[in-house]
Amino acid sequence: MIFNCIVPSIVFQEVPNEISLCFSITGCKVGCNGCHSTELWHAKNGLALTNQNFIQWLKKYQGLISCVVFFGGEWQPSALIEKLLIAKNFGLKTCLYSGKESGDKHIDLRITQQLDFLKTGKWQPELGGLDSITTNQVFRDLTTGEKLNYLFTKNNIDTQGANNVAA
Numbered sequence: 001m002i003f004n005c006i007v008p009s010i011v012f013q014e015v016p017n018e019i020s021l022c023f024s025i026t027g028c029k030v031g032c033n034g035c036h037s038t039e040l041w042h043a044k045n046g047l048a049l050t051n052q053n054f055i056q057w058l059k060k061y062q063g064l065i066s067c068v069v070f071f072g073g074e075w076q077p078s079a080l081i082e083k084l085l086i087a088k089n090f091g092l093k094t095c096l097y098s099g100k101e102s103g104d105k106h107i108d109l110r111i112t113q114q115l116d117f118l119k120t121g122k123w124q125p126e127l128g129g130l131d132s133i134t135t136n137q138v139f140r141d142l143t144t145g146e147k148l149n150y151l152f153t154k155n156n157i158d159t160q161g162a163n164n165v166a167a
């Protein structure tokens with residue numbers, strides 16, 4: 001089973017009010033038109049993200065981060081769920097950015113049960129990302145059910161569009 005990722009990075013805008021370590025998982029099959037991250041389409045790209053490697057990354061950034069965000073990976077539910085459980089054991093919040101639609105038909109319920117935040121919806125350039133008021137994408141706090149898109153559009157107004165997430 002391949003569960004590879006691009007070298008993770010710290011991100012500040014993908015999850016509002018959290019400092020997140022971001023893991024982009026390769027093997028995305030969503031195929032959005034205008035995808036900015038086509039290097040994520042091929043499952044063999046990147047480095048193997050074993051549970052052991054993942055724990056090493058979390059230990060490296062322990063105390064600096066409050067959340068872990070995955071860009072994709074829902075196509076390997078077992079591997080992703082294992083990582084989410086590990087992150088929660090480190091006291092971190094968890095987030096998934098998926099290009100799929102929301103709902104059990106699209107994203108495994110066992111995954112969403114381990115998430116604090118979930119972004120759903122394909123990248124559609126004509127509608128824009130989370131910072132666009134016309135976007136099809138939804139960012140939700142799963143602990144409350146609240147849709148948090150307004151925090152991204154607010155950022156856009158404040159920063160003149162610095163945040164434009166495609167995944």
Ligand code: SF4
Pocket residue numbers: 028029030031032035036037038040098099100122123166167
């Ligand atoms: S934008 Fe994201 S979800 Fe869509 S194809 Fe690219 S990597 Fe996959």
